[in-house]
Amino acid sequence: xxxxxxxxxxxxxxxxxxxxxxxxxxxxxxxxxWYRQDPGMGLRLIHYSVGEGTTAKGEVPDxxxxxxxxxxxxxxxxxxxxxxxxxVYFCASRKNGHGMNTEAFFGQGTRLTVV
Amino acid sequence: xxxxxQIPAALSVPEGENLVLNCSxxxxxxYNLQWFRQDPGKGLTSLLLIQSSQREQTSGRLNASxxxxxxxxxxxIAASQPGDSATYLCAVLGQNFVFGPGTRLSVLx
Numbered sequence: 370x371x372x373x374x375x376x377x378x379x380x381x382x383x384x385x386x387x388x389x390x391x392x393x394x395x396x397x398x399x400x401x402x403w404y405r406q407d408p409g410m411g412l413r414l415i416h417y418s419v420g421e422g423t424t425a426k427g428e429v430p431d432x433x434x435x436x437x438x439x440x441x442x443x444x445x446x447x448x449x450x451x452x453x454x455x456x457v458y459f460c461a462s463r464k465n466g467h468g469m470n471t472e473a474f475f476g477q478g479t480r481l482t483v484v
Numbered sequence: 485x486x487x488x489x490q491i492p493a494a495l496s497v498p499e500g501e502n503l504v505l506n507c508s509x510x511x512x513x514x515y516n517l518q519w520f521r522q523d524p525g526k527g528l529t530s531l532l533l534i535q536s537s538q539r540e541q542t543s544g545r546l547n548a549s550x551x552x553x554x555x556x557x558x559x560x561i562a563a564s565q566p567g568d569s570a571t572y573l574c575a576v577l578g579q580n581f582v583f584g585p586g587t588r589l590s591v592l593x
Contacts, residue, residue, distance in 0.1 A: 402581070412573070412583040427580065459527060461581075467515035468535060473581060475520075475528040 375476035392460030399465040401443040488584035507574035
């Protein structure tokens with residue numbers, strides 16, 4: 370019953386450092402998403418994936434890269450962190466299609482601070 | 485581009501009141517609409533999902549309605565409790581999910 374798990378939960382980076390956020394889901398979902406949530410800006414889509422080996426850009430992709438080498442994992446990378454990337458990052462997943470079984474499930478978030 | 489708004493931005497009510505949260509979206513070409521709850525410092529918890537062909541969904545004290553043609557959804561909470569205090573977000577699914585800014589609800593004991 371793990372659902373969507375994000376690692377790590379908290380991280381402080383120095384400007385210019387790199388890091389990878391891991392999202393893992395155990396529901397065999399095809400779709401996976403990375404969002405960032407900022408005060409006054411709401412949730413904004415960074416990148417998403419519709420299946421293993423595929424990725425696509427969302428609304429705010431600059432400064433981030435993603436990979437989906439395995440169906441259950443979706444990685445978000447910051448190659449050179451900037452203070453503007455200080456945010457709370459959420460991963461989500463859902464099944465393919467558009468019916469009642471396509472409910473989206475979210476992880477608990479990663480709080481990232483770039484100093 | 486899909487835009488989602490929520491009214492009110494914040495709401496404070498005494499315990500026991502029935503209340504309505506509103507969600508509006510600009511593009512009616514959606515597959516479904518989902519309501520979430522977010523507690524401070526936590527992730528999003530799904531409350532209800534309404535398919536575009538449906539008019540409403542119910543779960544316990546929660547009832548969500550959808551009028552796709554007018555671009556509106558409402559979340560009705562009956563007999564509110566202090567434990568209902570949280571931020572409520574609606575999201576519409578077209579090509580991807582687009583979220584509203586949320587309504588921050590406080591239920592006072």
